[in-house]
Amino acid sequence: MAKVTKKNVAAIIAAIGGEDNINMATHCISRLRFQLKDESIVDEEALKEIDIVRGNFSSNGQYQVVIGQGTVDKAYEELVRQTNVKEVTTAELKEENAKKLNPLQKIVKMLADVFIPILPAIVASGLLLGINNVLVGVGIFVEGKSLVDMYPNLASIAGMISMIAGTAFAFLPALVGWSAVKYFGGNPLMGIVLGLVLVNPALMSAYEIGVKEPHYWNFFGLEVAQIGYQGQVLPVLVAAWVYASIEKALRRVVADAFQLLVVAPVTLLVTSALSLIAIGPITLWISNWITDGIVSLSNISPMVTGVLFGACFALLVITGMHHAFLAVNLQLISTTGRTMFWPIQALSDTAQGSAALAMAFVTQDKKNRSIALTSALSAYLGITEPAMFGVNLRAKYAFVCSMIGAGLAGGFIAYNGVISQSIGVSGLFSILSITRAGWGAYAIGMLIAIGVPFVLTFIIGMARRKQGNAGF
Known part of the structure; x- marks a missing residue:
């Protein structure tokens, strides 16, 4: 991975329009976040050429440059040393940006700011509930029996895990x-x-x-x-x-x-x-x-709902409106005991990783290949921003291919009635949050989310590479 230097940070400052174009700046776990005076003068092509930059995008009044976990804080420190930029916290920057938002954007921002801080507790509980499902699920390892039935000494462990997992939801x-x-x-x-x-x-x-x-x-x-x-x-x-x-x-x-x-x-x-x-x-x-x-609405045609939601979820992520579905999923789980939407979201994230992985084979640039491989791995582990913003949106057809794969996968699992009783981590380990009865269909859906975006992106990408325009 490239190191942060005075030169590449200076290049970032120049690419976003110089110090005079920066109102204020902060950073989160993986991105530099700017409030710029004029986003139209950002030189995105120059940003793409900087070795530490893994992606860039604008969302809700913030221009964000993806650097990566463990590196972004060093880049921010160097940014502050080289400029007289106003340092603010992420919350202060969001508050300032909120003044520019319309009513719908303000509602979505409010939901995001309220629910994102408690997400670790929800995800941890979801994962523990998934482990409990493995222990008490009938027929996972032996027909007609659970692990607890086979090994009664596990009953107390399963009971304790279930209690701990249910606390955040209770x-x-x-x-x-x-x-x-x-x-x-x-x-x-x-x-x-x-x-x-x-x-x-x-x-x-x-x-x-x-x-x-x-x-x-x-x-x-x-x-x-x-x-x-x-x-x-x-x-x-x-x-x-x-x-x-x-x-x-x-x-x-x-x-x-x-x-x-x-x-x-x-x-x-x-x-x-x-x-x-x-x-x-x-x-x-x-x-x-x-x-x-x-x-x-979802019962009218589960498959159509799954296709549309799966295909469009990545678009919701770009606008930030996906945060609203955290509240929707929690409310559905509370009221009905299940949700069909979270499993589809998890497969959409997987599809983004697969498209990024295909781009690692398509590109002939060593830096881009490294970015694509690490971004794909990150997406498969549940963190999709590097893959989406750093790879797939840059090669627009890769993003479209990921949407197609996510739509097909979402339609398939929705048609087969796959549901989740909790919210866990997305990516390859998301199956732990799926009810035991849906594991088979969800596994096929995951294969669709992995295979379709990869194959489509690879075929289109190789054809474009022959024409000298792989787009990444």
């Missing part, structure tokens, strides 16, 4: 509460407490609605059901916004000496009461309505 409102209250400008610790209020064991579990009759509180003639909101997303999201709004208002009017005694207790009491009386019931109804609508 207390999802607490995770969302922490992240959402923090996003909306309140005390994130109180966001956790707010989320825990909504799943307090004293309340009847949301999973028992329709099975048991809840108890009721009587507030001066107003009957309020004692129902929890386990696994729900929308109720705590709205409650977090209300909490942060009340907290900020109280902090402006309550004297500093009394804030500890007044702000948190009053805000928590008022928001919790509003959540149990109005916010929870209304948003639960809305959530169920949205869920029923999505399920009904």
Whole structure:
């Protein structure tokens, strides 16, 4: 891998229009992130020639240059040394960029900023649930038996793993509460407490609605059901916004000496009461309505839904709108116990890796071959940005081939009823999050997602290479 030097960082600065074109800059785990005065003057061809650059793209008001994990921080340090650029955090840059967004983009940004911080917990729980499925799944290794049936001593291990794996989903409102209250400008610790209020064991579990009759509180003639909101997303999201709004208002009017005694207790009491009386019931109804609508649409023709969603998911990633589907998947899992969309997303990521792998064989440039190989491996392990932005979008036909493969794979697994009961890591290990009954169909879908993009990209790429225009 190329090393960061003064020369290649200076080349990046020149390619994006020079220091005068940079309003502010920061970096994340793999990319330099810029707010530029004029993105139209960026010399993308020059960027592609810089040895440490693995891709570049613009999204939601940010111009991003993909450098790679472990290298980007060194590039950023050198960037700061060579310029007088305004250093900001990723959150500050996002806040500044948000001023340029339309209402739909702001909603998508909000969902991304709330759910991405809790994604590690969700993915870890999904992987553990997948391991538990291997232990208790019947017929995986021996017909009619599970590993626990064959080796009873594994029962306690499976039970513990199941308990640990289910914790993040059981207390999802607490995770969302922490992240959402923090996003909306309140005390994130109180966001956790707010989320825990909504799943307090004293309340009847949301999973028992329709099975048991809840108890009721009587507030001066107003009957309020004692129902929890386990696994729900929308109720705590709205409650977090209300909490942060009340907290900020109280902090402006309550004297500093009394804030500890007044702000948190009053805000928590008022928001919790509003959540149990109005916010929870209304948003639960809305959530169920949205869920029923999505399920009904997907049931009209699962295969068509799978093809369209699989083919278009990569386009959603480019626009950033794919973040909204994290909330959709979590809501579907909470309400129905399953989702058909996450398995399709995972195969779309695999397809991106396969197209990038094909480009490693197509290109005759050693640097590009190295980028394509490492990007393909990264995508197969669940991180697709280098493959998508660093390889496939540069060779546009590779991106189209990946969409075709993802669409075919998505249609196949949707037609065969493949579902997931959790969200795990995408790529080759995504099968762990698929229910045991769908493993066979999902494995075939994965072969489609691997084979079709690779073959199509390779054939088209070799034909273009003969013409001297491989596009990468």
